[in-house]
Amino acid sequence: MISKTAIKHLKEKLGEKNVLHEKEDLLVLGYDSTPGVHHLPEVVVYPTSTEQVLAAMEIAAREGLPLVPRGSGTGLSGGSVPVRGGMVLTLTRMNRILEIDEENLTATMEPGVITLDLFNAVAAKGLFYPPDPGSQKISTIGGNVAENAGGLRGLKYGVTRDYVMGLKGILPDRSLITTGGKSVKDVAGYGFKDLLVGSEGTLGIITEVTVKLVPPPRDKRTFLAYFNDVRTAGEAVSRIIAARIIPSTMEIMDRVTINCVEDYVNIGLPRQMAALLLIEVDGHPAPVAEEAAEVRRVLEQVKAAEIHVAETAEQAASLAAARRTALSALARVSPTTLLEDATVPRSRLAETFGEIERLAAKFKLKVGTFGHAGDGNLHPTVLCDERNHDEMERAHAFYNELYEKVLDWGGTVSGEHGIGLAKKEYLARQIGAGGVKVMKRIKQSFDPEGILNPGKIFEDQDSGAEQHLEEGFRVSH
Ligand SMILES: Cc1cc2nc3c(=O)[nH]c(=O)nc-3n(C[C@H](O)[C@H](O)[C@H](O)COP(=O)(O)OP(=O)(O)OC[C@H]3O[C@@H](n4cnc5c(N)ncnc54)[C@H](O)[C@@H]3O)c2cc1C
Numbered sequence: 001m002i003s004k005t006a007i008k009h010l011k012e013k014l015g016e017k018n019v020l021h022e023k024e025d026l027l028v029l030g031y032d033s034t035p036g037v038h039h040l041p042e043v044v045v046y047p048t049s050t051e052q053v054l055a056a057m058e059i060a061a062r063e064g065l066p067l068v069p070r071g072s073g074t075g076l077s078g079g080s081v082p083v084r085g086g087m088v089l090t091l092t093r094m095n096r097i098l099e100i101d102e103e104n105l106t107a108t109m110e111p112g113v114i115t116l117d118l119f120n121a122v123a124a125k126g127l128f129y130p131p132d133p134g135s136q137k138i139s140t141i142g143g144n145v146a147e148n149a150g151g152l153r154g155l156k157y158g159v160t161r162d163y164v165m166g167l168k169g170i171l172p173d174r175s176l177i178t179t180g181g182k183s184v185k186d187v188a189g190y191g192f193k194d195l196l197v198g199s200e201g202t203l204g205i206i207t208e209v210t211v212k213l214v215p216p217p218r219d220k221r222t223f224l225a226y227f228n229d230v231r232t233a234g235e236a237v238s239r240i241i242a243a244r245i246i247p248s249t250m251e252i253m254d255r256v257t258i259n260c261v262e263d264y265v266n267i268g269l270p271r272q273m274a275a276l277l278l279i280e281v282d283g284h285p286a287p288v289a290e291e292a293a294e295v296r297r298v299l300e301q302v303k304a305a306e307i308h309v310a311e312t313a314e315q316a317a318s319l320a321a322a323r324r325t326a327l328s329a330l331a332r333v334s335p336t337t338l339l340e341d342a343t344v345p346r347s348r349l350a351e352t353f354g355e356i357e358r359l360a361a362k363f364k365l366k367v368g369t370f371g372h373a374g375d376g377n378l379h380p381t382v383l384c385d386e387r388n389h390d391e392m393e394r395a396h397a398f399y400n401e402l403y404e405k406v407l408d409w410g411g412t413v414s415g416e417h418g419i420g421l422a423k424k425e426y427l428a429r430q431i432g433a434g435g436v437k438v439m440k441r442i443k444q445s446f447d448p449e450g451i452l453n454p455g456k457i458f459e460d461q462d463s464g465a466e467q468h469l470e471e472g473f474r475v476s477h
Contacts, residue, residue: 002042002087006063010045013055018046018093029070029088030081033135035336036386037078037421041068041088048093050170050207057174057205060087066454067172069201071112071143074135076339077420079147079200083455089205091142097121098208104182106165108210111142115149118211128216130157133416134324142206148198150416152320155374156248156282157214159416161197166210169196171203172447182210195442200418201453203446217248217282221292222316225304226273230254230357230369233275234350236302237373240279241346243298245291249280250374251323254353256383257330257368264329265322273305277373278323280316326370327381334366334383338395341423342406343377343415355405356380362401363394377415403429419457427457 002021010019020026021043030040042065047053060067066086073080082088094110100122101107107122107129115136122129132151133139139149145167150159166180179192196204227233237250253261255274262269269276281291292309299307310316331337344352353369356378360367371378380402382395403413403426413419413426428436436458443450443457450460 002063002065006059009059010056014045014047014052020044032073032075032078032080034076034078034422035338037081039081039083041082042085044088044090046090046093053170053205053207054174056089066451068453069205071140072138074139076417077422079418079420079456081421092140100125105213106182106210107213109141111140111206111209113141115139115141115144122213127213129211129213131160131163141209145197145206145209146199146201147418152249152251154372155250156246163211164197165212167193167196167206168208169204169206172452200420200456202443202456219285219288220280220282221288222310222319223279223295224308224319225277225299226270226306227275228305230275230353231350232302233277234353236277236299237349238347239298239302240295243294245294247279247374248282251278252373253326253370254368257326257370260329260333260368261322261325264325267322278319330368330381330383334385336384336386338382338384339379340399341379341414341417342402344406344409344411346376348409349373349376352378355402359398359401363398365394365398375415421456424458
């Protein structure tokens with residue numbers, strides 16, 4: 001329990017309005033966007049500078065409080081839920097873009113900058129920051145870095161890690177670190193930067209981020225293709241890649257998702273279709289024209305039911321915007337939306353869709369699937385009600401069987417949402433006891449007292465479940 005003196009000191013250091021400790025304020029800050037996980041923090045602080053982050057960390061250390069960094073709370077694996085209580089450090093008020101360097105093509109900012117704000121700020125200078133998670137209107141850059149977020153353009157442009165050049169942060173022992181910077185090449189010592197990217201707030205608090213910018217594509221062609229069978233849509237994705245075409249975007253929605261999105265945004269999507277693919281090719285005009293012709297050829301070859309090309313940039317943007325609503329649209333339908341992040345080698349996409357259909361029927365569940373098909377990254381989403389115990393058991397069994405297949409096919413249990421609380425058990429299955437042991441040693445060397453975001457990614461103590469896994473089950477990454 002945090003002391004009154006500590007609250008007083010926090011208010012002195014951070015300002016009255018940047019410290020919340022009344023229960024009614026804390027209630028909404030015990031969640032992120034993951035269903036079924038909630039825990040009240042004891043205090044939530046909103047530092048506005050690195051000095052204030054440090055001051056809050058000092059007070060937490062004196063009080064023996066665990067610390068949980070938080071961006072906008074759009075995470076989908078429970079990463080910013082304070083499962084051990086303690087202090088939540090919300091970085092959203094450190095939201096200044098410090099520099100857009102047009103000579104070096106970099107941008108440097110505080111961690112609370114909203115992803116879309118960064119995109120718009122650099123676009124105004126004729127530059128391009130590609131990572132665009134579906135949550136880009138709300139998510140923060142700090143959260144994107146901590147989760148190594150992907151997005152709709154990941155297929156061609158990569159994920160957040162591919163753009164992070166430098167980080168500043170504070171380690172759990174309150175030492176300040178700088179790793180990387182504006183130099184395009186830097187191999188000095190261990191790659192701390194890459195360890196911090198995707199560390200889910202367990203190794204350090206990120207206080208400044210420098211990212212790479214690129215020139216924007218000059219031309220773009222957007223296709224919307226409909227299919228009578230979801231497996232054919234998966235087949236189209238595999239064949240486009242096999243034809244050596246790397247679109248910037250190749251997104252999929254199945255029939256359940258199409259109908260939920262149409263109910264939500266009402267843009268005339270055909271409800272009877274089994275699946276749609278949103279495909280974009282971009283770059284210089286000549287190759288874009290060639291790639292667009294090739295994409296059309298493949299779509300015709302697999303017998304897509306309908307093929308449309310966006311006629312204007314506005315039309316293309318509204319199709320991408322509709323795709324970004326998929327999760328919110330599905331979430332309106334049932335009290336609980338369990339969303340997963342299964343990712344397979346792209347050649348396995350059609351089979352994965354077949355497996356999702358089979359398992360949904362087997363466990364009598366309503367499942368809507370959408371995702372970054374070009375990355376092999378699907379979000380099979382079970383529409384259910386957490387008050388229905390039997391249904392939740394079936395949902396768990398559904399994901400269990402699905403992940404077994406995904407791992408057999410050389411896939412991963414998380415393409416982009418991270419492990420957090422939601423997928424600890426699955427991580428151990430993927431990387432084996434040996435892999436978990438190495439991760440724990442890394443955590444131990446950054447955070448020997450285990451105060452930063454405890455209980456995430458793996459159990460703090462060796463759990464029976466992990467012990468039972470055979471060594472060498474599969475050690476990847
Ligand atoms: C509708 C919707 C669509 C989404 N689409 C995508 C998508 O396309 N691709 C994708 O990858 N994800 C997606 N997500 C998931 C989520 O938006 C991302 O994981 C995002 O990066 C989280 O950012 P955030 O600011 O909300 O972070 P939070 O949810 O607040 O935190 C996420 C994790 O980062 C840590 N963290 C946050 N800030 C810091 C910091 N400064 N220093 C250290 N650790 C920190 C937290 O402790 C936590 O572990 C989506 C979520 C929603 C709700």
